[in-house]
Amino acid sequence: MLSRVEGGESRSAVQRYRRAECSRELFDLQYGVASRRQLYAVGVGRWDVRAELRAGRWARRGPQSISNVTGVLCERGRWWSALIEVGSRAALDGVTALQAAGLTGFIEPVVHISMPKSGRPRRWPGVVVHETRRRSPADLVATGIPRVRPAVAAVRAALWAASDRQAALILTMATQQRLVTVATLTEAMTAVRRHRRRKFLLRVLVDLQGGVQSMAELDFARMCRTAALPEPDRQVTHDLGDGWAVVDNEWTEYDLVVEIEGVHHLHGPVTIADALRQNSLTVRRSAVLRIPVLGLRTEPARFLNQVRDALIARGWQPG
Known part of the structure; x- marks a missing residue:
């Protein structure tokens, strides 16, 4: 040397x-x-x-x-500094671990770090330390910056989220950006035995799973009954001239259609097909309201109020 x-x-x-x-x-x-x-x-x-x-x-x-x-550290440098200051058993968790795995488009002002209950963490500015009994060695990624696996991080981020809406958004974004699958999220959820948001997250996972649209439609029909709205006809077929369209919910008497849209509706070909179908129905004088299935979970009252207003505008009179 x-x-x-x-x-x-x-x-x-x-x-x-x-x-x-x-x-x-x-x-x-x-x-x-x-x-x-x-x-x-x-x-x-x-x-x-x-x-x-x-x-x-x-x-x-x-x-x-x-x-x-x-000078100023890069983001990953700041993460390393935070981990070192918090303690030797610290690991990035929640949204921060997802960002380390590649999540983009979600702004989080603080760094989330988890420690086992016996870890005795040190506090550090700009860092939220979560002491948890749920963390096991199998939760951690083997190489690189200390962090939990994306599926575990996504579930914990959803549990720690400020609202149900934010929790649903985190799971949706992690799935859409292919950091996790519904199967790995479901597996990670098995470690959550008791939490006030557990049932809600399980319903969101069902919504994220392809091919289960009918459950959301059944929930919508139940919500209409609870809100004292007339119950729609389901899976109504329309002849569009150049093909057929099946709509989720329709009040034929009032020319009103409500489509419940799962996550798969956000993909390009499906979005185009949806737009063409909606346009064809609108040309034939039917009003079409579109409700994202996650909106049905997080903002049910606001969407049902829109349905109520549309029905009233078309002649329905509340009892």
């Missing part, structure tokens, strides 16, 4: 080179961040760390985390 240093260089330059060589791979693997213990383990001593910090070549990110980046 020393042979690469020019003969005229000072002893301090040799020491800097040695420290850089010892720490380079560690910093590279962890996006510019390492713990003091990790640095000591690869041969960088306490005095070496102090020397680099005094010289401004390294930066102190917290009591335990050191960075060879003196």
Whole structure:
């Protein structure tokens, strides 16, 4: 190692080179961040760390985390620093673990980290630490930044979400972005025995599963009865001239159609077919309301009020 240093260089330059060589791979693997213990383990001593910090070549990110980046850390670097500061058994969890797995389009202002109940975590600004008895070694990804598997992370993110709507959105986004499947989510849900949101999440998983549209339609019919609305006819067939269309719910007397749309309706070919069918029905004077199945779960009252208003506008009189 020393042979690469020019003969005229000072002893301090040799020491800097040695420290850089010892720490380079560690910093590279962890996006510019390492713990003091990790640095000591690869041969960088306490005095070496102090020397680099005094010289401004390294930066102190917290009591335990050191960075060879003196400016702003990237997101993954901030995650590494948070994990180091919280404790040795910390792992990214919830939405943050999903983001580490590739989730995009979901904004979360804090970092979610889980620890076993006996982990004795340290608190750190901008970090929400979840102490849980549910976390097992099998939940963790074997390589890379410490994090739980995407399916486990998605279920926990849904349990920790601020609302049912946000919980449903997280599961839907994770499925649509192919980070998880309904099967792996269902498996992860088996670890949740008691939680106020458990039944709701199980219904969302049913909605996300292809080929179970009829259950949502039955729920809609039940909701209409509960809201004192006339119950629609279901699975009504229409001759469109150039083909046939089957609509989910129709009040023939009032020329009103309500379509319950599952997640599969968001895919390109299905979206186009839906638009063509709706346009054909509208041309024939039927009004078409579209209700996403997750909307039926999270905003039932608002959608039912729209159905009520449409029926009244077309002549229905509440009893």
